[in-house]
Amino acid sequence: MIYTVTLNPSVDYIVEVNDFQTGHLHRMKREEKFPGGKGINVSRVLTRMNVPTKALGFIGGFTGDYIKETLQEEGTSSAFISVEGDSRINIKLKSGQETEINGDGPSITEFHIKKLFQQLEAVEEGSIVVVGGSIPSSLPRNLYEMIVRTCSQKGIRVVVDASGEALRQAILAQPFLIKPNQYELEELFETKIHTLEEAIPFGRKLVEMGAQHVIVSMGALGAALCTDNRVYIAHVPPGDVINSIGAGDSLVAGFIGTYWRTNDKEEAFKIGVATGSATAFSHDLCTVEHVQQLVGKVHIREI
Numbered sequence: 001m002i003y004t005v006t007l008n009p010s011v012d013y014i015v016e017v018n019d020f021q022t023g024h025l026h027r028m029k030r031e032e033k034f035p036g037g038k039g040i041n042v043s044r045v046l047t048r049m050n051v052p053t054k055a056l057g058f059i060g061g062f063t064g065d066y067i068k069e070t071l072q073e074e075g076t077s078s079a080f081i082s083v084e085g086d087s088r089i090n091i092k093l094k095s096g097q098e099t100e101i102n103g104d105g106p107s108i109t110e111f112h113i114k115k116l117f118q119q120l121e122a123v124e125e126g127s128i129v130v131v132g133g134s135i136p137s138s139l140p141r142n143l144y145e146m147i148v149r150t151c152s153q154k155g156i157r158v159v160v161d162a163s164g165e166a167l168r169q170a171i172l173a174q175p176f177l178i179k180p181n182q183y184e185l186e187e188l189f190e191t192k193i194h195t196l197e198e199a200i201p202f203g204r205k206l207v208e209m210g211a212q213h214v215i216v217s218m219g220a221l222g223a224a225l226c227t228d229n230r231v232y233i234a235h236v237p238p239g240d241v242i243n244s245i246g247a248g249d250s251l252v253a254g255f256i257g258t259y260w261r262t263n264d265k266e267e268a269f270k271i272g273v274a275t276g277s278a279t280a281f282s283h284d285l286c287t288v289e290h291v292q293q294l295v296g297k298v299h300i301r302e303i
């Protein structure tokens with residue numbers, strides 16, 4: 001089973017307007033809403049891939065009900081812990097470019113965290129846990145590190161899709177996989193990165209620092225998978241980007257779902273990249289059929 005933990009789920013509210021200008025009234029050209037948050041997106045894609053998954057995390061209020069019910073309708077199993085307050089609504093404004101405004105989310109107490117750790121204690125050995133997204137401000141920055149340590153002791157591999165201090169601390173606990181994007185890599189190393197080639201030494205450094213596998217994703221520029229002794233690079237398939245929200249989460253789902261089935265890292269990387277791109281070329285998250293159409297266009301090379 002692949003469990004996902006989303007501390008701060010969201011309703012992603014996608015709004016498209018023509019020629020957005022601050023201070024003006026706009027009429028929406030298109031609006032859509034989806035359950036969101038990194039772990040939830042991973043679970044939604046895993047369900048489409050027919051990989052057993054359960055979404056954990058904290059939800060509350062009417063937005064929490066929407067998230068839970070939508071997952072249920074799609075056949076994604078969940079065991080969320082209820083909190084006071086509404087799960088956040090993250091605004092994704094499209095007008096030529098994508099602008100994101102993500103909320104802080106409801107406050108979570110020690111009582112709720114204890115409940116989450118009880119759930120993690122019950123996870124079966126050999127499972128994979130994916131934790132991702134921002135840590136609400138009411139929680140300690142080293143929470144992901146604590147989750148990695150707790151799970152690793154029981155032979156459970158943990159994937160961390162986070163940024164900044166939460167990611168830096170989690171790396172110390174040797175997670176199975178991390179997936180920084182260009183911005184997150186630049187932030188970690190306080191530098192500017194322009195090409196995939198420039199990103200590779202930083203990916204390798206993250207392996208030296210403790211991560212067992214690192215996927216650096218650079219949008220249209222491609223992605224690199226660094227392991228303890230190998231580096232693979234992938235070129236992404238060409239296509240028109242409709243919605244890059246959830247593309248990174250889809251890459252994680254495609255990789256970990258395939259790895260779960262095959263134990264083959266190179267194949268998992270190839271399908272992961274195709275899954276990310278299929279989402280980038282869709283309104284919602286990808287379909288499996290779309291991923292299959294793109295796989296042949298993803299080229300992987302070991303360097």
Ligand SMILES: Nc1ncnc2c1ncn2[C@@H]1O[C@H](COP(=O)(O)OP(=O)(O)O)[C@@H](O)[C@H]1O
Pocket residue numbers: 181182217218219220222223236237238239241244245246247248249251272273274275276277278280
């Ligand atoms: N312009 C694009 N063309 C093709 N694939 C893309 C594009 N943007 C994103 N993707 C796909 O989504 C993956 C993750 O995108 P990226 O922007 O790097 O991460 P994140 O969504 O975490 O910011 C990429 O590795 C690729 O597979």
Ligand SMILES: O=P(O)(O)OC[C@H]1O[C@](O)(COP(=O)(O)O)[C@@H](O)[C@@H]1O
Pocket residue numbers: 008010012035036037038039041090102103132133134135244245246247248249250
């Ligand atoms: O927890 P954060 O960092 O605010 O991010 C949450 C947002 O990221 C997403 O999970 C999308 O992430 P990616 O584009 O990186 O795949 C959205 O669904 C959600 O609104």
